[in-house]
Amino acid sequence: MEHPSRRVRHLRLWIIFSLGILVGAVIMTLFYGKKLDSLYLERDALYYANNQKNKEILLLREDIDKQAKRHARQNEDSDRIEKVAVEVESEEAFGQEAIKEKVEEILQPFVGKSIHWVSNNPDVLDTMLKERSIQGKNKTKLEIQLKYLAFLDTQLKVWVQAREVSDKDVSMADD
Structure with missing residues (x-):
C-alpha cells in the first residue's frame, strides 16, 4: 500500500x-x-x-x-429591312412616281427580312424584277430591270431601269 x-x-x-x-x-x-x-x-x-x-x-x-x-x-x-426605297431611271419623266409605287409594292415581301439574307441572295431580288412588265401612266407597257441595290441602315434602296416595250415585245427605246 x-x-x-x-x-x-x-x-x-x-x-x-x-x-x-x-x-x-x-x-x-x-x-x-x-x-x-x-x-x-x-x-x-x-x-x-x-x-x-x-x-x-x-x-x-x-x-x-x-x-x-x-x-x-x-x-x-x-438587321431587318424596315423600308424599301426605289429610284427609277426611265425615259418617261411623268410616270416615275407610279413606277416607284408599283416596284415598292412588288418588293414589299422583303420588309422585315434580314439584311444579311437579302445581301447574300440578291438574285432573288433580280429574279422578282427581271423582265417584269407593269402598266405605265399612259397605259404603256414598261419592262422593269434591277440595276443596283444598296442597304442604308435598315433601308433597302433599289435602282431600277424602266423601258417601254410594245405589244409585239420589241423595244421602242434606243440602247
Missing part, C-alpha cells in the same frame, strides 16, 4: 496543477479576451461586407444580362 504522505503529496500536485490551469485560463482570458472579441466582430463585419458585395455582383450580372439581351434585340431589329 502507498504511504499516506505520498498520497497527500500527489493530491497536492493535482490540486496545484488544476489551479494552475484555471489561473492560466483566467489570465489568458483577461489579456486576450478583448482582442478575440474584436477579431470576432471584425470577422462578422467582413462576412457581412462580403455578402453585400456578392449581392451587388449578382445585381450587376443581372443588369449586364438584361443589357446584353436588349442590345441583341436591337441588333436583331437593326
Whole structure:
C-alpha cells in the first residue's frame, strides 16, 4: 500500500496543477479576451461586407444580362429591312412616281427580312424584277430591270431601269 504522505503529496500536485490551469485560463482570458472579441466582430463585419458585395455582383450580372439581351434585340431589329426605297431611271419623266409605287409594292415581301439574307441572295431580288412588265401612266407597257441595290441602315434602296416595250415585245427605246 502507498504511504499516506505520498498520497497527500500527489493530491497536492493535482490540486496545484488544476489551479494552475484555471489561473492560466483566467489570465489568458483577461489579456486576450478583448482582442478575440474584436477579431470576432471584425470577422462578422467582413462576412457581412462580403455578402453585400456578392449581392451587388449578382445585381450587376443581372443588369449586364438584361443589357446584353436588349442590345441583341436591337441588333436583331437593326438587321431587318424596315423600308424599301426605289429610284427609277426611265425615259418617261411623268410616270416615275407610279413606277416607284408599283416596284415598292412588288418588293414589299422583303420588309422585315434580314439584311444579311437579302445581301447574300440578291438574285432573288433580280429574279422578282427581271423582265417584269407593269402598266405605265399612259397605259404603256414598261419592262422593269434591277440595276443596283444598296442597304442604308435598315433601308433597302433599289435602282431600277424602266423601258417601254410594245405589244409585239420589241423595244421602242434606243440602247
